[in-house]
Amino acid sequence: MNNTWKVSKYLISDFKKSLAIYYGIMLTLTVVFVVMAIRLVNRTTGNVTIGGLGSASLIFLFIAGLNSFKTNFKFMQANNVSRKRFMAGSVVTLTIVSALMAVIDSVITVILSTIIPYEGFFKQIYNSDFFFGDVIWSFASLTLFAFLGFFITMLYYRCNKLMKVVVSISPVVLMILINLINDYKMGIVRIGITKFFTWAFSLNSLNPYIAALNTLIGAALLVALCYLLIYKAPIKD
Amino acid sequence: MLLDFNSEKPIYLQLAEAIEDDILRGIFDEETQIVSTTEISVNFKINPATAGKGINLLVDEGILYKKRGVGMFVSSGAKEKILNKRKEGFFEGFILSLLEEASKLGISKDEIIKMIERGNER
Amino acid sequence: MSLIEIKDITKDYGKTRALDNISFTIEPNKIYGLLGRNGAGKTTLLNLLTNKLFPTSGDITIDGETVFENDKALGKVFYMMERNLYPETLRVKEVFKWTREYYPSFDIEYAGKLADSFGLPTNKRIKSLSTGYSSIFKVIVALASNAEIILLDEPVLGLDANHREQLYKEIITNYSEKPKTIIISTHLIEEVAELLEEVIIIDNGRLVKKEPAEQLLAAAYTVSGEASKVDKYIEDRKFTGEQVMGKFKSVVVLEEARHKDEALANELNLEFSMVELQKLFISLTNS
Numbered sequence: 001m002n003n004t005w006k007v008s009k010y011l012i013s014d015f016k017k018s019l020a021i022y023y024g025i026m027l028t029l030t031v032v033f034v035v036m037a038i039r040l041v042n043r044t045t046g047n048v049t050i051g052g053l054g055s056a057s058l059i060f061l062f063i064a065g066l067n068s069f070k071t072n073f074k075f076m077q078a079n080n081v082s083r084k085r086f087m088a089g090s091v092v093t094l095t096i097v098s099a100l101m102a103v104i105d106s107v108i109t110v111i112l113s114t115i116i117p118y119e120g121f122f123k124q125i126y127n128s129d130f131f132f133g134d135v136i137w138s139f140a141s142l143t144l145f146a147f148l149g150f151f152i153t154m155l156y157y158r159c160n161k162l163m164k165v166v167v168s169i170s171p172v173v174l175m176i177l178i179n180l181i182n183d184y185k186m187g188i189v190r191i192g193i194t195k196f197f198t199w200a201f202s203l204n205s206l207n208p209y210i211a212a213l214n215t216l217i218g219a220a221l222l223v224a225l226c227y228l229l230i231y232k233a234p235i236k237d
Numbered sequence: 238m239l240l241d242f243n244s245e246k247p248i249y250l251q252l253a254e255a256i257e258d259d260i261l262r263g264i265f266d267e268e269t270q271i272v273s274t275t276e277i278s279v280n281f282k283i284n285p286a287t288a289g290k291g292i293n294l295l296v297d298e299g300i301l302y303k304k305r306g307v308g309m310f311v312s313s314g315a316k317e318k319i320l321n322k323r324k325e326g327f328f329e330g331f332i333l334s335l336l337e338e339a340s341k342l343g344i345s346k347d348e349i350i351k352m353i354e355r356g357n358e359r
Numbered sequence: 360m361s362l363i364e365i366k367d368i369t370k371d372y373g374k375t376r377a378l379d380n381i382s383f384t385i386e387p388n389k390i391y392g393l394l395g396r397n398g399a400g401k402t403t404l405l406n407l408l409t410n411k412l413f414p415t416s417g418d419i420t421i422d423g424e425t426v427f428e429n430d431k432a433l434g435k436v437f438y439m440m441e442r443n444l445y446p447e448t449l450r451v452k453e454v455f456k457w458t459r460e461y462y463p464s465f466d467i468e469y470a471g472k473l474a475d476s477f478g479l480p481t482n483k484r485i486k487s488l489s490t491g492y493s494s495i496f497k498v499i500v501a502l503a504s505n506a507e508i509i510l511l512d513e514p515v516l517g518l519d520a521n522h523r524e525q526l527y528k529e530i531i532t533n534y535s536e537k538p539k540t541i542i543i544s545t546h547l548i549e550e551v552a553e554l555l556e557e558v559i560i561i562d563n564g565r566l567v568k569k570e571p572a573e574q575l576l577a578a579a580y581t582v583s584g585e586a587s588k589v590d591k592y593i594e595d596r597k598f599t600g601e602q603v604m605g606k607f608k609s610v611v612v613l614e615e616a617r618h619k620d621e622a623l624a625n626e627l628n629l630e631f632s633m634v635e636l637q638k639l640f641i642s643l644t645n646s
């Protein structure tokens with residue numbers, strides 16, 4: 001375990017810079033929002049709500065996940081760290097960063113909603129102001145996006161040229177296929193997908209903890225796939 | 238100290254002889270410290286085990302001795318030992334083969350001595 | 360202790376067999392030369408030894424424990440690769456600092472001193488290093504790692520003569536002060552010949568020799584002189600590496616130097632000399 005933490009230590013230090021830049025931009029944007037919101041509120045009756053800062057964090061972690069494989073994998077290989085140890089370190093790091101960002105984002109949400117009519121995703125979907133609920137739910141979503149990014153890079157990394165093309169077009173083919181089946185079977189696929197997401201995000205009972213649990217299970221599945229992908233992974237440029 | 242990497246003689250033997258030469262020439266005096274194995278191996282870029290082998294040869298012959306934690310020292314009487322060894326080698330290497338060749342050519346003992354005297358005068 | 364055992368290792372790349380059923384043991388605290396022609400399988404072997412690649416069959420252990428995905432065994436080895444795996448944006452001194460995380464005995468002060476003596480500014484980023492300085496940088500990290508086993512793959516790539524000399528001397532100093540297993544894979548055989556205690560020669564994925572350098576060199580000698588007379592001498596002897604220049608001929612005789620026939624050589628007016636490792640290598644791998 002000692003070694004896993006040492007891997008994380010490097011990965012986190014590698015994260016620090018981009019995280020600082022990201023929150024620098026977010027802070028600027030927040031200030032802009034606040035200024036804009038105050039003006040709008042003055043002009044109108046005060047019914048306007050703003051939201052969506054949370055999606056920026058999801059995208060940030062997705063991209064961070066995409067970028068945190070190859071260079072780090074090679075550096076750890078230079079230090080003779082085993083593949084599974086590198087994976088363990090990466091999982092720990094992405095989890096820690098997700099948790100950290102969940103807390104920061106939830107705090108920002110609390111602050112913003114007290115000074116301007118701001119609503120985060122959590123409030124918008126589950127209509128709750130409970131701070132820890134927001135943290136847990138955000139954490140789950142952030143890990144899912146982080147590991148999705150990580151999984152996609154690893155998938156590409158393990159593919160040869162032909163497989164890369166196949167993997168790249170497969171979502172498009174899948175979409176077309178789903179649409180065809182959907183049209184033919186009178187919307188059965190769309191209904192199924194809607195049902196799935198309603199269940200996954202607990203949109204009927206509006207229980208954020210069930211949603212968080214489901215999301216974490218999704219993230220864990222991605223982690224399991226990543227472990228399969230790192231098996232005997234070669235070193236490539 | 239010089240080593241010839243193209244010579245037929247193994248490096249460790251060359252090294253031992255080179256140290257003996259330096260003792261004979263007074264570069265290393267008796268009861269003084271000689272350069273360390275590390276210095277020798279670094280200087281000539283030779284494996285420390287090879288350098289150690291050469292040094293150990295001289296330790297076995299009592300020409301060098303080891304002071305724990307300090308290094309290698311030249312034994313007292315080392316110079317004489319080397320001289321005796323070399324003289325013995327001279328006898329076996331030069332004199333015996335000289336006599337052998339002389340008997341082939343039918344040169345008598347007196348003639349040999351005269352030749353040596355003549356060589357000396359030159 | 361750090362005994363490396365290579366057991367029946369075979370490695371295929373698709374249909375090409377890079378290593379063919381190789382087995383040998385590497386005893387601790389010696390300087391080894393891993394010699395082989397281009398494509399002989401040297402780097403493949405080093406990559407297998409450090410879990411960079413996986414064998415098609417066979418196992419490699421360090422002190423009885425497999426190296427494959429085993430951090431305990433891997434932590435005993437530092438592998439200076441020919442290719443660069445370091446993040447390009449890191450600075451030299453940052454690499455020093457991070458390497459200590461994975462090699463706790465890494466000596467930052469010593470690394471800094473070495474960098475100084477080679478004229479490598481530790482503020483430089485990895486991407487701005489020339490080929491020569493990239494090699495120097497990687498060897499410095501390897502020497503300062505204080506790992507029990509150090510693997511150096513082409514350590515003097517791109518170095519000028521002065522730096523090569525300095526590097527060889529530094530390797531010996533480092534080894535003398537803290538004995539460890541050092542495996543040097545190189546094609547510059549002549550330069551390292553005297554440095555090596557043991558020699559491992561591989562050719563076409565097979566192990567040709569694994570012997571103490573001295574023993575290997577004592578098992579052969581060169582005889583030279585007039586061609587027809589040399590031929591007479593080697594009539595009943597095993598030989599290789601014939602070199603003819605006009606009437607002059609030299610061959611490497613594959614028998615122990617102490618068995619050479621001085622009398623016959625005298626009669627034929629032939630000359631003996633010690634076989635050079637480089638020449639022996641060429642004759643052993645010229646198939």
